Amino acid sequence: MKPEIYIKDLKNHAGETVTLKGWLYNKRKSGKLRFLILRDGTGLLQCVVFKGSVSEEVFAKTADLTQEASFEVTGTIRAEERAMGGVEMDVTDFNILGESVDYPITPKEHGPEFLMDKRHLWLRSKKQMAVMRIRHRIVKAIRDFFDERGFTLFDPPIITPNAVEGTSTLFETPYFDLGMAYLSQSGQLYAEAGAMALGKVYTFGPTFRAEKSKTRRHLTEFWMVEPEMAFFDLDDDMDLAEEFLEYIVQSVLKDRKEDLITLERDVEKLEKIKRPFPRISYDEAVKILKKKGHDFQYGDDFGAPDETVIGEDYDTPVMIHRYPAAVKAFYMKRDPENPELALAVDVIAPEGYGEIIGGSQREDEIELLLERIKEHDLPQEFFEWYLDLRRYGSVPHSGFGLGLERTVSWICGLDHLREAIPFARMIYRNTP
Ligand code: 4AD
Ligand code: MG
Numbered sequence: 001m002k003p004e005i006y007i008k009d010l011k012n013h014a015g016e017t018v019t020l021k022g023w024l025y026n027k028r029k030s031g032k033l034r035f036l037i038l039r040d041g042t043g044l045l046q047c048v049v050f051k052g053s054v055s056e057e058v059f060a061k062t063a064d065l066t067q068e069a070s071f072e073v074t075g076t077i078r079a080e081e082r083a084m085g086g087v088e089m090d091v092t093d094f095n096i097l098g099e100s101v102d103y104p105i106t107p108k109e110h111g112p113e114f115l116m117d118k119r120h121l122w123l124r125s126k127k128q129m130a131v132m133r134i135r136h137r138i139v140k141a142i143r144d145f146f147d148e149r150g151f152t153l154f155d156p157p158i159i160t161p162n163a164v165e166g167t168s169t170l171f172e173t174p175y176f177d178l179g180m181a182y183l184s185q186s187g188q189l190y191a192e193a194g195a196m197a198l199g200k201v202y203t204f205g206p207t208f209r210a211e212k213s214k215t216r217r218h219l220t221e222f223w224m225v226e227p228e229m230a231f232f233d234l235d236d237d238m239d240l241a242e243e244f245l246e247y248i249v250q251s252v253l254k255d256r257k258e259d260l261i262t263l264e265r266d267v268e269k270l271e272k273i274k275r276p277f278p279r280i281s282y283d284e285a286v287k288i289l290k291k292k293g294h295d296f297q298y299g300d301d302f303g304a305p306d307e308t309v310i311g312e313d314y315d316t317p318v319m320i321h322r323y324p325a326a327v328k329a330f331y332m333k334r335d336p337e338n339p340e341l342a343l344a345v346d347v348i349a350p351e352g353y354g355e356i357i358g359g360s361q362r363e364d365e366i367e368l369l370l371e372r373i374k375e376h377d378l379p380q381e382f383f384e385w386y387l388d389l390r391r392y393g394s395v396p397h398s399g400f401g402l403g404l405e406r407t408v409s410w411i412c413g414l415d416h417l418r419e420a421i422p423f424a425r426m427i428y429r430n431t432p
Pocket of ligand 2: 346355357358
């Protein structure tokens with residue numbers, strides 16, 4: 001039943017007769033010739049049907065083939081330099097497998113809402129397939145990067161009793177007799193337990209934020225990878241983040257350039273993503289904003305427009321460190337040189353893509369952590385297990401979180417995060 005061969009492998013099969021299976025991407029005709037563009041998930045192939053080479057019945061059937069109908073086709077593979085993928089097929093036989101009547105997505109322009117309503121079908125288009133393949137390559141690069149460096153994959157729970165990043169963006173769910181439970185915003189606190197057991201760990205999975213913000217950069221369900229390392233300080237953390245981003249981008253360039261070209265991505269911009277990245281303090285970043293005449297209140301967190309302005313002078317991501325502690329999470333360690341500041345880092349992607357990484361050194365002293373929990377009005381009883389990590393062999397440690405969809409969006413050059421994940425969840429959308 002399964003195809004004996006896929007389009008991506010045809011290059012070395014010139015002269016052979018093969019049978020392929022897939023869907024009709026497009027077709028055109030010219031006199032005695034019909035050109036069927038077959039899509040099989042691995043690529044596109046032009047199948048040439050010549051009236052003189054097939055039975056009359058087969059030739060007649062080509063007329064019935066409509067966009068996205070599924071079919072199997074047999075023919076001889078011929079090297080053809082000008083063709084996509086370098087080959088074409090001269091068809092000898094073909095069969096329609098599944099009809100496709102009035103396929104709703106036609107080559108004409110459709111609005112984004114229409115396409116999102118038809119996301120289950122939109123995924124079959126050339127650009128969306130390219131994004132999905134690049135996403136897959138990024139996921140693989142993420143795993144390879146940590147696996148090659150002695151990290152252990154460590155899966156945190158998704159159902160949790162408490163907030164990590166602040167209580168305002170939690171999805172609630174009733175949990176039997178135990179009251180409310182929440183969908184995880186971040187696996188970090190659990191990763192810290194993992195790091196105290198295994199040294200270097202990373203979590204990688206879906207996280208949830210009930211953000212009310214309707215922006216191009218926010219999903220309510222998104223994937224995050226969170227490395228956490230014992231005995232790493234903020235500088236070590238930034239070194240790792242920098243090496244990590246370079247690795248991801250260079251892996252995509254190496255293996256998925258064709259997809260980047262399909263997306264019309266300016267590949268030269270990605271080629272410049274090489275270490276070292278600039279490291280500037282929050283104070284320096286504020287000075288940049290002021291110097292550019294950008295309206296900004298010292299002490300606030302940076303918003304998307306601020307990040308764009310800070311990042312616009314650089315070809316690489318920029319690391320901003322040492323934020324006012326007041327705008328950052330409770331678990332961050334204070335800067336010993338200035339306790340008003342947190343040992344935090346945000347990494348801003350170039351070209352206006354904004355924050356892709358947030359991280360920090362963690363507070364490792366129990367007394368200070370208890371103070372923070374009180375200041376943030378967090379229920380201490382839920383954090384007792386987390387406090388134990390400071391009671392029993394506490395060590396300096398650090399980590400960060402990379403948003404997968406923000407990274408995909410930046411590398412692919414997308415306008416909106418909704419195209420960076422198969423089925424986006426946003427404030428106004430939870431279908432299909
Ligand atoms: O900066 P955030 O909130 O950091 C954390 O969650 C830490 N616990 C990470 C850590 O230190 N282990 O989120 C990290 C990253 C952001 O930089 C961004 O890329 C992404 O997650 N992110 C989102 N992506 C899509 N939609 C949203 N609503 C996002 N919120 C954060
Ligand atoms: Mg952040």
